[in-house]
Amino acid sequence: MIVRAVTPADRLDDDDASLLLYEGRVVKLGPVGAAVVDLASDPLELESLTSELERRFGVPATGSTAEATHEAVTALIEIGVLERLDDPSPAEENA
DSSP: OOOEEOSSSEEEESSEEEEETTEEEEEOOOHHHHHHHHHHHEEHHHHHHHHHHHHHOOSOSSOOHHHHHHHHHHHHHTTSSEEEEEEEOOOHHOO
């Protein structure tokens, strides 16, 4: 999967959260979500994103870094913060 961040109209960051302003809405992200957006400012493969998030934040308390990254990316795509640049495989569409 290849993803890229959708550029917000404006962004406000502090230590605990980032607020991203899009037309008609504001999205609040925690540190991991903000890191995903920063890392995906240019198109990025999911595997590269997973490796960098694990380097920055360590391994999640439960599950794998790959699972956690996939879940986060999927959620960010659903709310319009990330866009997917490649076509999903039939298996991914049915998952």
